Amino acid sequence: MNYAETLAYLYAQLPMFQRIGAAAYKADLHNTHALMEALGHPERGLKCVHVAGTNGKGSTSSLIASILQEAGYTVGLHTSPHLKDLRERFRINGRMVGEATVVRFVEEHRRAFEPIAPSFFEWGVAFALWWFRQEGVDIGVIETGMGGRLDSTNVVTPEVSVITNIGWDHMQFLGDTLEAIAGEKAGIIKPRVPVVVGEADGPVAAVFQRRATEEQAPLRMVDQKAPLPHPSALAGPHQERNARTALAAVEELRQRGWRIADEAIARGCTNVVANTGLRGRWELLGTAPRTIGDVAHNVDGIRVLRAMLAREHYTRLHIVLGMVGDKDVARVLAELPREATYYFCKADIPRGLHVDILRVQAQAAALNGEAYASVADALAAARAAAGPTELVLVTGSVFVVAEAL
Numbered sequence: 001m002n003y004a005e006t007l008a009y010l011y012a013q014l015p016m017f018q019r020i021g022a023a024a025y026k027a028d029l030h031n032t033h034a035l036m037e038a039l040g041h042p043e044r045g046l047k048c049v050h051v052a053g054t055n056g057k058g059s060t061s062s063l064i065a066s067i068l069q070e071a072g073y074t075v076g077l078h079t080s081p082h083l084k085d086l087r088e089r090f091r092i093n094g095r096m097v098g099e100a101t102v103v104r105f106v107e108e109h110r111r112a113f114e115p116i117a118p119s120f121f122e123w124g125v126a127f128a129l130w131w132f133r134q135e136g137v138d139i140g141v142i143e144t145g146m147g148g149r150l151d152s153t154n155v156v157t158p159e160v161s162v163i164t165n166i167g168w169d170h171m172q173f174l175g176d177t178l179e180a181i182a183g184e185k186a187g188i189i190k191p192r193v194p195v196v197v198g199e200a201d202g203p204v205a206a207v208f209q210r211r212a213t214e215e216q217a218p219l220r221m222v223d224q225k226a227p228l229p230h231p232s233a234l235a236g237p238h239q240e241r242n243a244r245t246a247l248a249a250v251e252e253l254r255q256r257g258w259r260i261a262d263e264a265i266a267r268g269c270t271n272v273v274a275n276t277g278l279r280g281r282w283e284l285l286g287t288a289p290r291t292i293g294d295v296a297h298n299v300d301g302i303r304v305l306r307a308m309l310a311r312e313h314y315t316r317l318h319i320v321l322g323m324v325g326d327k328d329v330a331r332v333l334a335e336l337p338r339e340a341t342y343y344f345c346k347a348d349i350p351r352g353l354h355v356d357i358l359r360v361q362a363q364a365a366a367l368n369g370e371a372y373a374s375v376a377d378a379l380a381a382a383r384a385a386a387g388p389t390e391l392v393l394v395t396g397s398v399f400v401v402a403e404a405l
Contacts, residue, residue, distance in 0.1 A: 003099035006106050007086065014120040031118045032152040035126040038112040042126075042133040043155045048076075048140040049249060050156055052148040052185045053164025053198065055300050056242040059234055059281055060164050060198070063246035065141040066275040067268030068253075069093050071260040076140035078128035078153075080121065083279055083402040090128050092135055094275045101131065121145050125152040139258075149187020160252040161188050161217070163208065164245055165199040167300035182207040194218045194252045198245030222248045232269040235282050236311075238304040243269060280401045282308055285394065289386035290314070291379075293394040293401040297327060302335040305395060309337065314391035318382040321362070322346050322375060322400035325353040332396070333365040340393075341385070342369025345378035347399035375403035 051061045065077040082088035087096035132140045144151040166182045182204045189195045189211050212219035232243045280295040296305045317340040344359045346352040355371040372378035382392045394404045
């Protein structure tokens with residue numbers, strides 16, 4: 001198979017949560033353990049940082065990876081989902097894995113993998129760990145997909161575990177209280193492995209404190225009011241919080257003997273986008289009119305978006321909005337600004353919420369606008385309607401932003 005044929009095989013054979021939702025979710029680690037066995041256990045002996053949380057996982061993971069790269073280490077980075085290219089999920093020192101490596105892996109292991117019937121994400125975790133071992137990385141930064149306790153990535157034993165924050169997302173899988181969701185995220189805490197928690201208080205903090213005590217894991221709660229010693233290329237107060245969390249994780253690595261100079265930390269924060277290829281985080285997509293894309297897709301993410309909008313100067317706001325059907329759509333819509341003009345759309349995935357349903361629900365939340373046949377049509381209409389002093393925002397789903405890039 002060539003690369004295009006390999007991708008077609010993967011998408012046809014492996015159920016993908018990002019596309020179809022719950023049908024692809026595997027609520028145990030049985031498949032992942034079977035994949036590790038088939039590959040000779042690439043997770044064993046891998047030095048890594050394991051990152052979970054509701055929001056900010058990708059940014060925090062990228063900051064940590066960038067800093068380690070600037071410190072001179074060979075750094076693997078596994079994130080999800082991808083925006084344009086599957087290979088975005090698999091990077092070493094910022095470079096995406098080569099197409100030939102993906103093809104070779106599938107050809108060599110498809111016979112062993114097919115009886116296991118892994119999901120797309122399970123396959124991706126196995127591939128990342130295999131590739132990192134093949135390339136002899138010094139350390140990997142591994143972002144969870146969903147939750148933590150039953151996430152496929154939870155076969156690693158990291159140098160430090162990181163939990164960014166807890167919010168409302170994936171409640172049908174993780175629980176209908178913040179404490180229950182925190183309990184799932186806390187499942188990545190390992191015996192005697194330091195854990196960094198970026199944001200938590202009250203009963204949620206108590207969940208992490210209890211689990212850390214049970215596992216005899218040193219717990220560091222990040223002081224989010226502390227001055228940020230190094231500016232980050234990622235904009236916004238939420239990214240400052242992510243940076244503090246990343247720096248706390250780096251400090252734990254230092255205490256475990258990793259040599260990371262202050263200069264490397266500063267460069268890593270400054271060069272995070274160039275070093276890791278991170279996209280879709282308040283990203284400038286166009287000018288005249290100013291057009292921003294952001295992958296916010298849950299209640300806390302939209303609240304951050306509102307804070308970012310408050311920092312902008314514009315005379316009128318246009319929002320290109322699409323969502324997936326398994327989110328808490330009503331709660332998300334309630335957080336969006338009512339004064340904007342909306343351009344409703346659906347990303348080209350089965351899991352996307354039908355545009356007419358989105359428009360009706362949005363109207364019930366006093367959000368006014370029209371429905372469009374595609375993301376491209378909605379974006380074109382918004383940009384055509386917006387004057388030079390107005391702002392166009394594309395948001396609501398990773399997949400909507402991906403089609404706008």
